[in-house]
Amino acid sequence: MAAARKLGLDLTVASEQPSTLEVLQPEGLLTLDFLDVARAVEQARAFAGRHPIAAALGVDDDTVVLATAINAALGRPANPVSAAIAARDKAIQRERLARAGVPVPRSSLHQLDRSPESVAASTRYPCVIKPLRLSASRGVIRVDDPASFRVAHQRLRAILESCGAATATGQYLVEEFIPGYEVALEGLLVEDRLHVLALFDKPDPLDGPFFEETIYVTPSRHAVAEQAALIQCAAAAARALGLRDGPIHAELRWNEHGPWLIELAARPIGGRCSSVLRFGDGSVSLEQIVVAQAAGVTLPSLERAPGAAGVMMIPVPGAGRLREVRGIAGARAVAGIEDVVITAHRGQELVPWPEGSRYPGFIFARAPLAGEVERALREAHRRLRFRVEPATA
Amino acid sequence: MSATEIRITAEPVDQGRCKFLVDRPVTAGLRRFVSPEDAAGSPLAEALFAIPGITEVIASGNMVTVAKDGPAPWQVIGKSVGAAIRQVLASGVAAVAAKTPVSGGSRLSDDALYERVHDLFEQQVNPMVARHGGRVELIDVQDAVVLLRMSGGCQGCGMASVTLRQGIEGALHQSIPEVQGIVDITDHASGANPYFASEKK
Numbered sequence: 001m002a003a004a005r006k007l008g009l010d011l012t013v014a015s016e017q018p019s020t021l022e023v024l025q026p027e028g029l030l031t032l033d034f035l036d037v038a039r040a041v042e043q044a045r046a047f048a049g050r051h052p053i054a055a056a057l058g059v060d061d062d063t064v065v066l067a068t069a070i071n072a073a074l075g076r077p078a079n080p081v082s083a084a085i086a087a088r089d090k091a092i093q094r095e096r097l098a099r100a101g102v103p104v105p106r107s108s109l110h111q112l113d114r115s116p117e118s119v120a121a122s123t124r125y126p127c128v129i130k131p132l133r134l135s136a137s138r139g140v141i142r143v144d145d146p147a148s149f150r151v152a153h154q155r156l157r158a159i160l161e162s163c164g165a166a167t168a169t170g171q172y173l174v175e176e177f178i179p180g181y182e183v184a185l186e187g188l189l190v191e192d193r194l195h196v197l198a199l200f201d202k203p204d205p206l207d208g209p210f211f212e213e214t215i216y217v218t219p220s221r222h223a224v225a226e227q228a229a230l231i232q233c234a235a236a237a238a239r240a241l242g243l244r245d246g247p248i249h250a251e252l253r254w255n256e257h258g259p260w261l262i263e264l265a266a267r268p269i270g271g272r273c274s275s276v277l278r279f280g281d282g283s284v285s286l287e288q289i290v291v292a293q294a295a296g297v298t299l300p301s302l303e304r305a306p307g308a309a310g311v312m313m314i315p316v317p318g319a320g321r322l323r324e325v326r327g328i329a330g331a332r333a334v335a336g337i338e339d340v341v342i343t344a345h346r347g348q349e350l351v352p353w354p355e356g357s358r359y360p361g362f363i364f365a366r367a368p369l370a371g372e373v374e375r376a377l378r379e380a381h382r383r384l385r386f387r388v389e390p391a392t393a
Numbered sequence: 394m395s396a397t398e399i400r401i402t403a404e405p406v407d408q409g410r411c412k413f414l415v416d417r418p419v420t421a422g423l424r425r426f427v428s429p430e431d432a433a434g435s436p437l438a439e440a441l442f443a444i445p446g447i448t449e450v451i452a453s454g455n456m457v458t459v460a461k462d463g464p465a466p467w468q469v470i471g472k473s474v475g476a477a478i479r480q481v482l483a484s485g486v487a488a489v490a491a492k493t494p495v496s497g498g499s500r501l502s503d504d505a506l507y508e509r510v511h512d513l514f515e516q517q518v519n520p521m522v523a524r525h526g527g528r529v530e531l532i533d534v535q536d537a538v539v540l541l542r543m544s545g546g547c548q549g550c551g552m553a554s555v556t557l558r559q560g561i562e563g564a565l566h567q568s569i570p571e572v573q574g575i576v577d578i579t580d581h582a583s584g585a586n587p588y589f590a591s592e593k594k
Contacts, residue, residue: 001558002407013555020521021560025567028559283408283464329400338468339403345549345584358590366468 003287009295012051014044027051034062037069044070055294061088061135064267077296079266083242087266090132090173093241100240103233103260107175112157119174120149126177128208129156134163135270138357142177142208152209159355178262180255182206184216185234186269186277187248188289188302194235194248195302197286198277199227200310203374210353215377216273217310217370226254233259241266247290272341272362273313278305310373312363314342316352317386322360323347324387331383336367336376340384350388360386399479404582405467406458406554413457413474414580417482420489423453425535425576437488440477446470451540452489453532453578502571507534509569514541518561522547525588529561537573539565549584553577 004011012027013019016034030047032040044056056071058064064084071078086092094107105128110119123143129152131139139159141152156172184200200216220227234250247268253260268274274286280301292299322344331340342361344350350360365376400416419437427449432438438450441459447470449460459474461467481488511531518529527547532540541561547553557577565572 001554005558006408011559013559015552015555019552019556019560020524020527021518021556021564024517024521025560025563028563029555278466281464282466285408328402332403338466339405339471341404342582345582345587345590347585348590364468366466 003285003291006288007292007295007297009054009291009297012047012053032066034066037066040066041069041073045073048074054296057291057294058267060267060270061133061265064088064265068266077245079244079246080242083244084266086241087243087248087264088133090130090263091171093264094173094175097237097240097261100236102237102240103258105175105178105260105262107173109171109173112160112170112172116150116153117146119153120146123149123174124176126208128175128177129153130173130175131156131160132171132173134159134357135265136357137211137213137353139354140211141354142210155354162355177208178253178255178260179207180253180260181222182251182253182262183220183222183230184269185231185248185250185252186286187234187238187250188293189238189243189245189248190293190299192239192244194231194238196231197279197289197302198304199231201370212315212353213313213359214315215310215312215374216276217308217374217377218276218304219308219370221370222254226259230254230259233261234264237261237264246293247286272343273311276309276311276364278309279303280305307366307368308370308373309364309366310370310377311365312377312381313359314361314363314381314384316350316356316360318350318388318390319352320350320388320390321347322350322386323389325361326385326387327383331363331380334376334380334383336365336372337380338364338366340364340380349391395483399482401475401478402582403467403471403475404580405471406577408466409462410458410460410576411467411471411474412578412580413459413471413478414582415455415457415478415482418455419457419478419482420452420454420487422491423451423533423535423540423578424489424492425533425538425540426450426452427536434490435488436484436486437478437481440481441474444470444473444477447474451576451578453540456578456580458576458578503534503537506537506539506569506571507531510534510539510565510572513564513568518564522556525550526586527556527588532578534572537571539572539575540578541575543577543579543581546586546588547584548579549581549587551587551589553579553581553587 014030014032018031019029022029056067058067068084091109097104126144143152182202186198188195198218199220200218201220204214230252250264251262277286282305284300344360363380365373367373402414405411426432426438429442432442441450446461446463451458525546527545530542
């Protein structure tokens with residue numbers, strides 16, 4: 001919203017649940033059926049008849065598909081809907097990337113109600129099982145042997161059943177675990193060309209069994225040649241999926257065999273984390289870039305502001321109800337720390353991964369060098385104290 | 394009182410505005426300052442306007458809302474704001490002087506706007522946000538700027554900014570075009586029962 005305001009654009013926010021004020025402000029607030037793309041497109045078309053739309057922009061994996069369909073239906077410039085779908089669905093993505101020769105983990109698709117023992121017996125280890133459409137690594141579990149596979153399968157099944165019809169495709173993915181370091185690439189596709197907005201290192205090893213994120217730091221400190229190869233891999237993946245324009249967020253790994261594409265999403269990095277990125281003279285946000293491109297207005301600078309920056313997605317300190325967070329002032333006082341934001345509210349139930357997907361908060365840092373940013377984030381986190389009332393059975 | 398004992402939590406609203414929640418009252422009532430001249434006689438506002446780029450200061454209870462122009466991020470300016478607040482409070486002087494009543498002119502206009510905004514909130518906005526257990530309270534109108542506080546399901550709600558900017562602000566601009574802006578002085582971080590949780594990542 002702030003980006004649209006800064007660009008002088010009128011905005012309508014569409015959500016799947018009605019805003020209480022939609023009747024009062026029908027041009028600013030719109031309800032769409034996120035579960036039925038065809039119906040949502042017709043709702044958007046009807047809205048556009050009253051209030052002309054320049055572009056639709058999705059903010060998460062599901063709404064990207066919807067926005068792409070709306071843009072296509074309204075004759076606005078858009079990626080192919082099939083490309084947006086491929087970016088959202090892990091199984092389709094794996095198949096399409098593998099067919100195009102992009103290095104991806106070997107994977108197989110299975111029915112949830114198929115006997116996990118039979119899948120476990122035919123699987124190579126270590127492996128990772130994952131749902132097809134959840135985000136933030138929810139439900140993603142590393143499995144090291146057949147004996148553990150059944151337990152992991154039960155957990156994944158329970159997670160999918162708790163999500164309901166929207167995400168329960170009845171299938172899950174089993175793929176090989178790729179060792180090595182991981183990076184996240186934030187990019188903008190402009191007429192098939194990938195502009196790298198940031199390459200984030202993830203200095204904490206993500207070896208499982210669960211894959212909750214921790215620290216992102218940019219610029220990358222990995223070898224220049226490796227960075228270049230990782231970027232080429234992401235660009236090849238975007239091409240293979242059919243994406244031509246718009247933001248991408250890609251997770252990649254590197255080991256002795258080179259780069260691996262773990263996942264690519266046709267959207268920017270989510271939520272609070274985007275504030276770690278500033279462009280031009282430091283006044284341009286990632287959202288301004290994305291909104292400007294979608295609306296067809298002149299793009300602001302795509303050059304990241306000088307210096308290093310990073311964010312820590314604060315790990316869930318334990319299962320239970322959050323009662324208190326102390327040490328925030330001390331964490332903010334660490335040199336290089338820009339902000340500590342606790343997004344969990346008092347009394348909120350904290351759910352660890354793989355069942356959970358919400359971080360209790362975020363720490364932001366900026367410094368001349370990436371190493372300084374990382375140290376600041378870790379020190380700030382060390383100073384925080386969470387009081388969590390354990391969940392009772 | 395030592396300045397270092399004063400705890401302040403910064404909550405950026407957007408690039409131009411940030412709320413600073415202080416662990417003790419800064420002022421009774423509410424004061425808004427839009428220039429260094431406005432700030433004369435109020436040590437807190439004077440100290441904040443001395444920081445380059447600061448364009449507005451609102452002090453209400455234990456909340457100080459600061460607006461800035463320019464590209465410097467809150468993560469940088471916030472430290473100076475925090476230091477200024479601590480210094481003034483630690484000095485023991487009254488941080489904010491009482492507002493001098495203004496005869497006629499803008500004060501009458503603000504009173505008239507207050508009535509109209511209050512009616513809009515009570516007759517239209519609040520019956521609607523109550524469906525999600527929320528409430529929007531009109532705190533004051535100063536120089537045609539509406540100051541409000543959200544509570545209940547709105548406080549800390551992941552969609553609060555949408556309700557504010559897309560709903561309330563739009564309704565005000567349509568129904569009461571004399572309103573020049575909205576300032577949300579809610580402490581969203583303290584929301585205990587938000588209708589929608591905030592984002593995942």
